[in-house]
Amino acid sequence: MRITNQLMNFNNIYNYQKNSTSLYQSQQAFSSGLKIQHSYEGSAIYIDAARLEYEGNLLQQVQSTTLKATEFSKNSDRALNDFVSKLTEFKTKLIQAANDIHDSTSRNAIANDLEGIKKNLIDIANTTINGQYLFSGTALDTKPIDTLGNYYGNGETIHAVIGPNQTAKYNIDGKSLFIGSDNDYNKIITTNVNLVNNYNKLEHPDEPVKYVELTDDLRDLIGENYRSQEYNKVNKPGTDDFSLDKLGGQDTTFFLQGRKPDGTTFATKITMTPNSSIQSLLDNIGYALGNDKDGKNKLVEVTMNNSGQIEIKDVRDGNQMIELHLFGLTPQQSTEKYNVGGFEINIDPATSANYKVTTTRDANGNITEISAINNNNNQAYTISVNAQNQLQVTTNNNTTVVPNVNNPSALNLSDLGNNGIGVDDFRPFNPNDADQVRNMSSTKVRDKDGSWVDVSALSDLETIEKNVKNGKVYLTEFIKSSFNDIVGAKNDATDYNKLQFEKKDNILTGSVSQVVKGKNEFATDTTKIKDVAGANLQENENSNITMQIKSKNGKYYQVKIDFTDPLSASDPKATQLTITETNADGTPIIPQGAATPVPVYQGNIMLGKYNEATKATDGVVTKADDISYKQLNDIVAMVAAGNLPDDRIGNTVAKNLSDQNLFAAAAIQDINDFKTKIKTNVNDPATEAIIDQAIDQAVAGLNFPLQGDAKKEALGKVKDNIINNTDYATARFDAYNKAIEAANASVNVELNYKGQMQITDKSATVSNIEVSIFESFSDGKPEFGKEANSTVAGSLFNFTANNMINIDEPSVDIFKDLDDMIQAVRDGSYRGNPDGNNARTTGIQGALKRIDHIQDHVNKHHTQIGSYTNVLESSGTRASMLYVNVESVKNDIVGADLAESMIMYKQYLLQFEAMLQTSSMIGKISLLNYM
Template identity: 35%
Template sequence: MRITSSYIYSQNLNNFQRQQNLINDANNRLSSGLKISNSYEDAGMFSEGSRLVYELATFQQISEAASKAINITKNSDKAIDEMSKSLDQFKNKLIQSANEVHSDTSLNALANDLQKIRDHIVNIANTSINGQYLFSGTSIGTKPFDEKGNYFGNNENMQVLLGSNVYTEYNISGQELIKGVDNDYKKVISTNVRLVDRRYDINKPEEVHYITQDNKIRDLIGKNYLKPNNDNKELNVNDHFLDNDGARFPDTYFYVRGTKGNGESFKAKFKMEANESVGAMLTKIGELYGNTKENKVVDVTLSKNGTIEITDLKNKESQINFSMFASTAQASDFGQIYPPKPPTQAEIDAVNAAVAHNEQVTNAAAAAGKPVDPKDLMPVPTLPVVPQPVNSQRASVSDPSDLRNNDNVFVLEFTNTGNIDTSFTSDGIDYSRSLFAKKDNVLSSNISQIDKNKNVATDETKLVNTAQGAIKLNPNDNTRPDSILKLEITSKNKVHYSIDFNITQGTVTANYRQNGQDRTVTMPITNVVYDHNQHISDSVKTDNKDITYKQLGDVISMFATDNIPTRDYQLVPKYPNQANSPMILNDADKAELESLLISSKNAVDVGLNERGQMTLTDKGATTTKIDLAIFDANTMNADEFDFGTDANGNPIQEGTKKGDLFNFNTNSSLIIDESHVDIIKDLDKMIEAVRNGNYRADSDNPELLKSVGIQGALKRIDHIQDHINKIHTKIGATQTSIQNSQDRANLMKVNVDQVKADVINADPAESQLMLMQATITLQATLQATAQVSKLSLLNYM
């Protein structure tokens, strides 16, 4: 009986504890709202709940990050929209200025309006929100643009996390916005000499007629087939240049230098007859760039203003360039071109009869011993003399310099951008020996250096990677000349240095005159290499294939500032007893070179700009005295247009050959449009064209030699507007994409929250019912326990 009572009591106690635990669980669920509070209660449920909490936190983070990114994109969108509207205003003003009816005062007023719009665009590009600049890339604390349009931000993009390892760029850098690239645009270049019909008097404005493709080559040369002051005779359009009128015009030779779109330079010469069309000339130019009947690489056309325009149809990062002049032998006698009619047989017979008669009279008088009576002589008629035609090949040369100051040749320029050559003259014959353009204290070239991967070169780029042909790297190769860059430098102190930067030999040789004596100094091209074993730096001779633009710039800076070696520098082996030891400068030469470089770099800054163009900035002057030219040493030499000889040993008059290895500053075509934009600086050029009344390129006007004018600006502004519209579309699409991602994150957050609730959240009704059931059961247990506790031995008796 004790066992039974004890057993019942024990069972009731267990029931009591169990129901008490159920009541506690129910109370915990009701108070916390969760099914479990500790991981040991249900490991599976706890793990699933933790994962869902993490998911909720992730979607919350995505939503908040997307919200911040959307604010940036919205502000960027508004700024770009404002910029687009400003460009519309700019274009309207530009169109207004293109009407050639404005006075100088009116043009100046328009230019002032354009300047204000341009300044507003700069302010938009410098927009900041809460101290963060929108268009500085990731350098949000840096003001992106100065007043000149120079960019100081970076080209990196900020990213927002929109999913597991899913990042989206959400800003527009100033590099992309203002200095971007549009690969769907073709590079278009133009000559700046307007071709006119020279059969007319081109000095009279009313007689100026621009050349079309239907004109003949004879129309390009016109009156210049005949030397002036030729017995007061001249060619005129009314009486001459007619079809089949018997004219014997000489051939014209065309000399072309340029670069194809793929960066391959070339030189060419071709001949055309007077009666061939200008359209045929354009076709030949196209063939030089690779055009065939089946494949068109470039489009060569004539503008309505008589300039040649070439569009590269194939190369996105085109390096196309063009320069051309033509030469024609001139007649010294009118009859060389329009010869008199040859004598008829009757005229010849009359002359022969008169000569025979006079001979008979003379012989008879001599036999009679009498003088000849003039009355007995017959007058001998004068027969017309037909002079030899002009020798066309007088205009065919291999050395273009031979055409300068040649009174027997007429030279027609197609390109002349006014670049002054190293002899301080300017004409269309010279191509690449021109001095860098000078503005205040800055010298700059006009040709971008592009490597073989179509990337803009930097100071660290190797010369071998940008050469427009094969550099001679083997010094022992005697089959061709060394690859040499010629540097012509006039220093701050007006000392002129003629320098051979010999890439093949890896040396620099400078010739100059000092204190009335001719001097020469030579130094190897070296770079500093740190020896980690010996913990020292050596000036090691650079392998010619590794020479960089920085090393070229160092040489320029030294001589431009007169920080030149006092002696020839000598190389010594770093390890004297080791074969193939690196060659280094001795300690004295190394120390002097380092000192010269430091001094020169404190005075000038030389290097490639963001467009790959070589520049020199004179830090110590507002207007520099320095002059600089860099060109292939083999250019403009006696055999520049030498194409060998034929089977009979006669010079070949036409042909094509490889061009210069490097071009830095050329007297060549102007760029009307290209894939790159530099909006602020492009607008500056347009404003300058309006202020000066430059409607189109014109070689006859010194101010228009290098300007495409308002007409070219109209084409460029269309490109700029299209570029901004693309950026506007991009930022809009980015904003939409991020907004969609945020909406998705918010939706997923709701869904995951619901799943989480289903997994770990307690049902209040269920928990209340559970509490009630546990309470009733507990009460029953307590009542049963009370009844058992009242039992005694008497209940069993």
């Protein structure tokens, strides 16, 4: 091999570069303290270093985040600590108020102290740190509680990142804190009427009032009320008059309506003898609510407090479904008395059973006429007063004026059919004649049809109330509320849910929360009403929602949603919405020249559905099970605002389909006859074409003439075909939706945070709107069964009800609850007090039960925020320790050993110098050295 200068130069350069690089790297390692400066110098080291750098930065971020979050949670903890302290102070004041030694001045002083504590609690609830509210959820810039105790934040939780894919909560949202619920608490309800031992009052009139006890019997509860006041007035009662052997046939019937723990609704009648114990009454109430009679399946506990009030506890934790309304009716020895136009007429009980007696009343509830129909020959007699204030009797279209009638008078109905009608038929009645009062008295009552029956046969509240007002029965009251009925009068104890929403300024609110069955959650606008209903919506074809609404413009309307359209032939059957204008008393207005009321809207509940193919919104008829509370709210809004759908065509078609004048008993002769009748007064070519098509489809395969069931089936199919036609439904929806949009501009209807329907009149400070929502009953779905001991399905929905009052329930509404407690102290209500400013208070005793729950509820959240703080602090500490470890590991991986780097540097320097010397020496060598 020949060694040339070029090869030596190349080797010299290579060795120079190599040693320079090594020397440079060792020098950099020593000066920077890192093994490598660039990724290509050691990919494995670089990857590990990058990963550890990321982990170190993340841990530093966790340290910073947890520090801020910990401060937030610690401040929340301190605020809740103050909150708990103030609640304890509030409870102490309540206990002071519970001592029955205070006059109104001292009670008001305590109430003022309680009011001050409540304001402090609101201030604590509105605590801010660095401009952020602690208890507003994620709405950190929203003040959570206003002066009225309403919550405006949200229910969201704030999270802090404490590691890769790891977060920790660090706030308590005000929704769960102030208006949340506890699944380890039970619903407890109570009556508010104190049940008095009336028999003891009769036996010992000078003793203080004594309340009934569990070992007492119904005779103790009823006492002298087995007789009317008029009867007792002239036949002074003695205790021997009410011995058990003398009270035969005077059983007491209790009427119960409500909702069982599983959410199903019921209406039950319980008939009990005078010697039945109060404990047996409580047992029967428990059975009505679902308890087994053998005691194996106890769903509720029914007890009585020492003030004679019934309390019911749902034994299942977290369940808040139960509600109950009840009253008792005892037949009284009394006269059957009617006052018509100033004439008092007492019906002789001798032949009362032979006649059905009904009355007609005016808008003020005054009797205008008495109608008596003979059960044997249907002979009818109508007793009224003419314009000259004379009593008159009408029979067979013949009216006889009866002058100089005895007032009050006794009338044997059979006398009217003997020897003509005259003054002799109306014998004198002396209410001060003990013998005559006894002879004219009985224990029977009139039912809805006017028949002479036992009290246990009554089946509707309207007839019951008539008998109460007529003095034929003694009413045992359990619950009194301060609601108004549908005509605006203060409700009676027998009223259940045909009541107006409570009005305050421009806001109307239902008293009953809509609770989703099985979930025990409050319904929202998106909830389907079937999820709350007490039974399947179409289980009974007569099931409905009926509304009596006074609109902003002063007009009155009846709104009825029939969940089963009797004409529909589809499965499931269609629903029907009917809106009719009424008088103030709820009676439908019959237009001049018409024989029956004419609805201002008759059609369906509609919904818009976007059609992807046509890029348009189609109208869709909503089935019963798909109706949401939002749709129900929209109906209330448009009627309350007076913005009804302007849909002449829809109303005309609906009228033609259901008009008995068009489809009387006669058969439909042919298809043209059918089409002509349905298209009567429609006058719209597009709709007429839809009708033709619907009839062609419906009658295919049927043989004319159509009559009976075939005619009914054909009508149902035609209706279903029409209302489900896309073009027809869309046109109906456009009118329907236009009315809703116009209504929502002035009236807002929604379910509030407690699931109560709330109506806001946006254009008034004090609203003119009145709303009642209930279910109307019929022979197909009676309010109560006709049998003495029976149970039937109850009202599907309640929105405002004279039901038992909540002592406690799983959900809380802290500031509203505190307001009720303060009011109880001001009123001096130690328990339920129907005669106080708030008829539905549970009093101070109920307040003490409720404040314990509230304290426990807040303590749970206090403990929770404490656990959040501990997690955050430990996470911060862990992050600090891990950061040190990561930095240590990173130094081990990427950090250079300074001693080793110095040795290597010296070694590379020595090699470099040797290489340079060698290269220099080699460069001096020439051919002469070998010669």
